[in-house]
Amino acid sequence: MGVATYLTAATPPRLAVGGITVAIPVLAVDQLGDVALGGLLAAAALGPSIVAAPVAGAMLDRSRRPGVLLAAAGLVIATAYAIAAFLGPVPAWAVAIALLVAGAATPFVFGGLSSFVTERIPDERRAYAIDALAYNLGAVAGPAAVAAAAALGSARVATLLMAAAALLGALGTIPLRLRPVASDHDRGSMLGTIAAGFRHIATHRPLAIITASGTLSQFGSGGLAIAAVALAVARTGDAAEGAIIVTAFAVGGLLGALWNSARPSRMRPEVEMGLGFAATGAFTVIAAADLGPWWAVFAIGVSGVFTAGSAAAMLLIRKQQSPPALRSQVFTVGAGLRAAAAAAGAAVAGLAAGAGAEVLIVAIGVVWIASGAMLLAYPKGAPAIDGSAVSGATAPRS
Incomplete structure (x- = not known):
């Protein structure tokens, strides 16, 4: 049950992020005939994650309700992609702003969600194997879903599909019922x-x-x-x-x-x-x-x-x-x-x-x-500092 619940939360948003970098350039060509604009908008969807990563991580480390932050990030990404789907009627500058906001939320559903996987799947080795599977499923299925949706429908439909995937991921975080990892006395200033x-x-x-x-x-x-x-x-x-x-x-x-x-x-x-x-x-x-x-x-x-x-x-x-x-x-x-x-x-x-x-x-x-x-x-025999065994086998498979 833990594996299925985690995959339901982790795979859709990663699929959405993987697919949007394909969907947006195709949409820009389809609506405006502008390849260069498509590349810039795709960069806008990913670039802010680099700057936002430490802030996102610190927010999750300090939060008493990390699950709420993860769900909110998924909702932000879904909303931004839905706005981007209407490139053409919606000005390119507005789409760019929406995608920049989505990019800033991306670290929550990538590294941020990964940091909680063992809270749902106790066996550490299996937990991170499942997390890697979620990344790989997203990397393969995202572009494939965009290609299929664009061929059968349109680039706009493909982009809306990525928004729906991000929304599904946001809803999927609710059953995880994530709790803070750090204790109250460990929380300092941002x-x-x-x-x-x-x-x-x-x-x-x-x-x-x-x-x-x-x-x-x-x-x-x-x-x-x-x-x-x-x-x-x-x-x-x-x-x-x-x-x-x-x-x-x-x-x-x-x-x-x-x-x-x-x-x-x-x-x-x-x-x-x-x-x-x-x-x-x-x-x-x-x-x-x-x-x-x-x-x-x-x-x-x-x-x-x-x-x-x-x-x-x-x-x-x-x-x-x-x-x-x-x-x-x-x-x-x-x-x-x-x-x-x-x-x-x-x-x-x-x-x-x-x-x-x-x-x-x-x-x-x-x-x-x-x-x-x-x-x-790598230092031989380096002990784990989180209290787990170095081998990673801390609990039976869930």
């Missing part, structure tokens, strides 16, 4: 909580290492779409085949998440995270070899399989290495840094596209391998 969170992330070695590693991995992941398109053009002359490569990566991640949620690894989380990142990088590198028309699709698909287990391990370490009073902030800041790194990776890949598609693919693989190698610096 600025004090934010400062303490940044200090803990930067100076607590286990957390600093996995945050740096996870951020670097997303720098590589962010460039994959650009590299995939470049590779498709170089090999076949058809840029559309790049979408197949990116889809293979997403499907691989989903398959890995399904497997990991059914059979969570009992490996030490820092080892699982490091090996998973390195394996993703290795298969990305070999995807550059020209061994046939479907080789890159296969290799990149396999590389995606390893991302779910490593992501779940990273989330588990975040929880174990965070005091309850700072947990939500650690999660939201970590998610914000990864989002920023992905955006930077896409920008750098675009600028470096002239170096050649194969070089770009190999470089992305090397970045993944380097992020995995960073886990070699």
Whole structure:
């Protein structure tokens, strides 16, 4: 029951955020014939999350009713996407403001909700495997739902569908009945909580290492779409085949998440995270070899399989290495840094596209391998500071 309830709350808003970045550019072209405006509006929907992450985390850490904040964030996102669906009749500047507000609410339903998953699913390893599954389901189903809705209806219908998904997620948080993790005496001022969170992330070695590693991995992941398109053009002359490569990566991640949620690894989380990142990088590198028309699709698909287990391990370490009073902030800041790194990776890949598609693919693989190698610096035997066992097996499966 805990798993189904959590997935009902966590998957729809992540699906909505994943789909809106596809829906908005299509809507802008459909209504106004403006590709550039679509890109700017999509950036508006995601950009504020980077700045808002520490504030969102601190609010959740200090709140006596975190479930209300999560539900409110979902309602804000749903309302903003509903407004955005009427781009054209609604001026672009008003849509931009709505999407900026939605972007500021996004950290609540990403890292913020992740910080509470063990309150519903006591087995930590299974909890974060399920959370990784929610992320992967959203990443695959969001764009797919938009594509289907746009083809069968219109881009406006697709955008309204994303608003409905965000609303469903807001309603789904109610049965979670989330309670505050921190005690009353742990709550300080807002600025004090934010400062303490940044200090803990930067100076607590286990957390600093996995945050740096996870951020670097997303720098590589962010460039994959650009590299995939470049590779498709170089090999076949058809840029559309790049979408197949990116889809293979997403499907691989989903398959890995399904497997990991059914059979969570009992490996030490820092080892699982490091090996998973390195394996993703290795298969990305070999995807550059020209061994046939479907080789890159296969290799990149396999590389995606390893991302779910490593992501779940990273989330588990975040929880174990965070005091309850700072947990939500650690999660939201970590998610914000990864989002920023992905955006930077896409920008750098675009600028470096002239170096050649194969070089770009190999470089992305090397970045993944380097992020995995960073886990070699993780302190051996680092105890959990949240009171749980380092192994993560704290309770029977729910």
